[in-house]
Amino acid sequence: MTAPQASLLRLLRDGPRSRVELAADLGFSRPRLSVELDRLMGARLAEDAGPAASRGGRRSGRVRLARGLRFGGVDIGATSLDVAVTNGELEILGHLSEPCDVAAGPAHVLGRAVELFGKLGADRLHGVGIGVPGPVSFRDGTPVVPPIMPGWDRYPVREAVGQELRCPVVLDNDVNIMALGELHAGVAKRVGDFLLIKLGTGIGCGIVVDGRIYRGVSGSAGDIGHIQVEEQGPACACGNTGCLEASFGGAALARQARAIAAASPYLARKEGPLTAEDVADAAAQGDPEAARLVREGGRRVGQVLAGLVSFFDPGMVIVAGGVAGLGHVLLAEIRSTVYRRSLPLATGNLPIVLSELGGTAGVIGAARLITDHVWRAA
Numbered sequence: 001m002t003a004p005q006a007s008l009l010r011l012l013r014d015g016p017r018s019r020v021e022l023a024a025d026l027g028f029s030r031p032r033l034s035v036e037l038d039r040l041m042g043a044r045l046a047e048d049a050g051p052a053a054s055r056g057g058r059r060s061g062r063v064r065l066a067r068g069l070r071f072g073g074v075d076i077g078a079t080s081l082d083v084a085v086t087n088g089e090l091e092i093l094g095h096l097s098e099p100c101d102v103a104a105g106p107a108h109v110l111g112r113a114v115e116l117f118g119k120l121g122a123d124r125l126h127g128v129g130i131g132v133p134g135p136v137s138f139r140d141g142t143p144v145v146p147p148i149m150p151g152w153d154r155y156p157v158r159e160a161v162g163q164e165l166r167c168p169v170v171l172d173n174d175v176n177i178m179a180l181g182e183l184h185a186g187v188a189k190r191v192g193d194f195l196l197i198k199l200g201t202g203i204g205c206g207i208v209v210d211g212r213i214y215r216g217v218s219g220s221a222g223d224i225g226h227i228q229v230e231e232q233g234p235a236c237a238c239g240n241t242g243c244l245e246a247s248f249g250g251a252a253l254a255r256q257a258r259a260i261a262a263a264s265p266y267l268a269r270k271e272g273p274l275t276a277e278d279v280a281d282a283a284a285q286g287d288p289e290a291a292r293l294v295r296e297g298g299r300r301v302g303q304v305l306a307g308l309v310s311f312f313d314p315g316m317v318i319v320a321g322g323v324a325g326l327g328h329v330l331l332a333e334i335r336s337t338v339y340r341r342s343l344p345l346a347t348g349n350l351p352i353v354l355s356e357l358g359g360t361a362g363v364i365g366a367a368r369l370i371t372d373h374v375w376r377a378a
Contacts, residue, residue: 302337
């Protein structure tokens with residue numbers, strides 16, 4: 001694919017455009033634009049979308065991505081699996097979500113993802129993006145020593161799924177695909193530089209610089225869950241102690257809930273294993289012990305985030321993930337800590353907000369990831 005064709009497809013990913021707009025955005029002459037669009041239409045990647053609105057004079061024709069394009073997004077969490085099919089503009093056409101233990105191993109989890117695509121009627125996909133909750137070698141398409149993913153180390157995810165679905169596959173960390181989802185369809189749609197903090201079973205940070213994911217030299221950029229926040233803190237799955245994830249990840253919050261249950265009016269009445277969601281419910285009902293856990297966790301997250309903000313100077317911070325369901329009590333504590341501990345110049349106009357995409361950020365971002373891959377200059 002040529003660079004002009006790749007640029008056109010990426011522009012059309014945001015929706016139909018007039019030929020006049022496309023020519024202006026890319027700096028093409030009208031004859032050159034017509035040549036490139038004819039080639040894309042011949043390849044069934046683009047199609048006419050009717051006339052544009054009149055501006056006086058002859059109306060320009062509009063162009064859109066071909067309506068038959070289909071991409072897949074897979075968001076694998078520690079305890080969940082989300083699979084979606086999108087069109088070329090990354091609008092979700094079908095989405096399935098179910099509980100799934102990533103520790104069951106790659107053959108089981110990836111096999112289930114393929115089955116869910118079948119249930120969504122995805123007979124022909126043009127590409128699939130996948131996110132996993134651990135470090136990834138983006139170049140090799142494999143997880144690398146992921147702490148909460150036994151059996152996944154160096155597993156050839158890209159090749160295994162690509163052979164099953166007979167299409168290109170790209171693998172990345174789940175936080176990175178969530179950040180891409182926010183960039184495409186969320187609160188960061190018009191923000192070029194931002195941080196996305198995922199608070200779930202694991203904790204990580206997606207770093208977007210000038211509209212692109214920053215992965216670092218080895219692909220491990222943003223692994224903030226293993227920054228130490230307590231010198232003598234609890235043991236972490238990574239082998240160290242006192243990590244942020246061990247203090248405020250989903251499993252840590254469930255453990256802390258069990259410890260305070262006897263003193264908590266709400267949690268003491270709960271039957272069965274306690275979860276982070278139970279803490280959120282208790283805090284929302286005014287349970288003082290649950291609210292204390294949320295505030296303490298928010299301070300620890302804010303402590304780490306304050307350092308990141310002073311270092312990176314982002315245009316926005318987005319808080320997402322299952323533990324982010326603790327809501328505005330958590331967000332208020334994070335904001336307070338960041339604004340208090342970071343430099344005023346970095347926080348003077350810094351919005352710190354909750355994700356509005358909920359459980360779809362990952363699958364939208366995964367579809368964005370694969371379109372970035374297949375719509376690139378050869």
